[in-house]
Amino acid sequence: MKFIRAFAIFCLAILTSCSTDSDEITPVNEVADLVKIQTMENDTHLVELYSSIGQLEQGYNKISLRIKNKIGEEFINNATIEWKPIMHMEATQHSCPVSDVTKTPGTESLYEGFIVFQMAENQTEYWTLTLNYAINGVDYTVTETINVPASTRRRVTVFTGTDDIKYILALIDPSEPEVATNDMSVGVFKMENMMTFPIVNSYKVKIDPRMPSMGNHSSPNNVDLTQSSADKFYHGKLNLTMTGYWKINLQLENALGEVVKGEPVSDTNEASSIFLELEF
């Protein structure tokens, strides 16, 4: 009995100490888990771009941003924002798949969205990002060059299907792969014209992870990717049996179950013509 009473007091002590902790109000640094990519500037505002790694790269990028008033130095919390990345090629210009920019839930100042850079910059070709935003009915704009280096491993693949549609397929997760069953997601977009890249609906992405360095070893129990009604991305399960370099061979199936691009891997066919890569 003595022990139980002591134990009860002990538990109570823990519980109460916890609740005092949570009562304290501390100023929240909303970009604490983020790293700044760059700051864009116009006459009135500073626009800070953030991501988890602090830089953009070819493929899917989740980007957070906040707008700071140059005069009062306060962060804007009621902007409506659109963005438009442009690739300046030697002969032409094009954009890429983007999301809407929305307020990050639970924050005062942050906005977020994603951009899929289907190609990297090079010595003569580069990306710019234009932000058009409105605050209290006043329109503003800012444009700057952004750095989009090539990714070391393939995170995005661009191809033309048997239906003559040009697709862009970008890896979203796993961003930190593990030797485990990983949640895998990709975004599938089609190129409607040089500036419009809508999400493709009701397709299926078949996956076959392989290790070319290990005699094309594969893993069991993978689940092909199907579209989620919530975020419109394609989700499935990817099993990785060891660390190292993995090639995720893909086949894209349309709503009718027809493969529009990609081939099954077999003893005679080492890899599909479309794939993504992971290395960890």
Place this chain on the structure above:
Amino acid sequence: MKKIIYTAISLLLMNSMLHAQEKYRDTTEVVSIKEIILIGGHPQVHQKEPKPLGSIDEYLETSARINMIKRGAYAWEPMLNGMATERTVITIDGMRIFGACTDKMDPITSYVEISNLSEAAISSGQQGAENGATIGGSIDLKRRKTGFNETGWKVGVNTGGESNGEQKIAGADLQYANNSFYVNTDIMYRDAGNYEAGGNREVLYSQFTKYNLSAISGFKLSENQAIEGSFIYDEVNDVGYPALPMDVSLARAIIGSVKYEHHQLSENIEHWETKVYFNTITHQMDDSKRPDVPIRMDMPGWSDTYGFYSKVNMSLDKHKLTANLNSFYNKSLAEMTMFPNDPNENDMFMLTWPDVRTLYTGLYLEDVIALNEHYSLQLTGSLGRHYNKVASTFGLQSLQIFYPGLTESKQRYLKSFSTTGRLHKKNMEYTLGMGYGERAPSVSEGYGFYLFNSFDGFDYIGDPNLSNEKSVEMNASIGFENKKWNVKITGSYFHIMDYIIGKPDLSLSQMTIGANGVKVYEQLEYASLFNSDISIGYSLHKNWNWNGKLVFNYGRDNNNINLPLVQPLSYQTSLQFRKGLFSIETELEGATKQLNFSPEFGENETAAYAIVNLSASRTLFLNQQKMTVKLGAENIFDTYYSTFSDWNNIPRRGRNLFVNLSYVIQ
């Protein structure tokens, strides 16, 4: 009537067999011998061997019940009753030790040198359940110690050489004993190059270098109480395994224990002893010495075990009772890192044993009832709790790829019982026994992750959800002995339900480059194993002795398909001449063609073979110093052969000449 067969070397080669069986024949004597812990002046095993500095593997192999799976020149894996180490319990002085190698390259037997071994107590089937749950039985390696007697100082030096493999052996032992204190230390060094099979065919990667240090010391606390500490340090370097694609750069074992014992606690409690122990094994497997490999890899493994046992022996009227409470906690971790041929790629890493923790606690009870002068009955029973936990999140997540929803821990209860009746009348002795036992899957069977088996060429995946393997066994023996003859026929039959074995899963993709596929451990409805042997000793003349041994085993699964590694009809016969301090012995051993092999396990027909060995010894006394010289030739005709238990059919040694010198100052 502990139906333990003491195979101290005495048992086998040479007619010392006669001697041993006489000695352990009587029911009550067997029990008492097991109970006398501090046997003063117990004969040193190795001095009686024709090849005193042979390896412990060669020594164990002479038992009819034991076969050694051979992957190279060093560290053979013992099979008892045709069952390998998953199904048996192997202990050193009652201590549980688990190898750290996923390829079973470091069986427990490799950590004891023959020079510090007193005897190997082999218990068949459930009679071996004292130190833990088993199916096939147990082997307890008992180390030599002087005990409390007035022998004072003794220094010995051993040295030897072997022509085949150019093995060099050097060792020394130092002991001191008086009535209240003793200490035994022993150090041994072996260094061998590649050996040659028959016809001077060099077997590459069969070299090894080994150091072994062993110490035991006892101190009397009172007339009936003593405390004993023991320690083993064993290290091998640069061990080649010609049957495997990898070698071992380092295998190290540190084994320690402290024991307290009390004699004559009361009128009925004859003996009580409690031992706490620990051991830690490190095993570094790599392929850095191999010129052509598809990919370089390192596969280190670690196994740490902490345990205790407390054992009491009582005598009540016609009953001799033994109770043993024992427990161990083991941590097994093994990993594999592969280095891609493309240096720009990251290393490939996996856990092949995902830091599996095993906690076992068991109680074993035994009663030997002397019904009358001729009949006795032995009853044993045990109950154990076996708990496994995957401590590594990385490892657990790896296994969840195969077993979604797998939880980190699993608990089992393991039960066993056995009964054996024995009749001893005049020159005849009969035993008849039956038993039931269960075992938990081994770490590899339960949790192994892409463990490559080079015999069948498959990667193996464990299954944590396997149920206990269960065995019903029957055994019988008939022995006859008179002044000249000594004959014993022994048979045992095991009906093993939920028999654990790897079966190919065609849906899985092999990991190892060039492998044939992936096998997952499954359970057969049942498998049957039958083991039998006949041994005969005949005293031709006061100086001449003849021994013969015939072994027949059989193993099938529930579809009447051969099990792997089943010994074909094998024989051994030897003739010995001994006069005074001189002895000479010739031996013939062989096996018939292995017809009942398992192609699924990668086996093929192993041809019949026969080899001849010859040895001679002479002991010299010079004042207080004693010197023994033993010379011998093994496989005199340089036959090229391999046996059923040679992994990937690697050939055994061709002709080998050896010399062993032992020098003792008393």
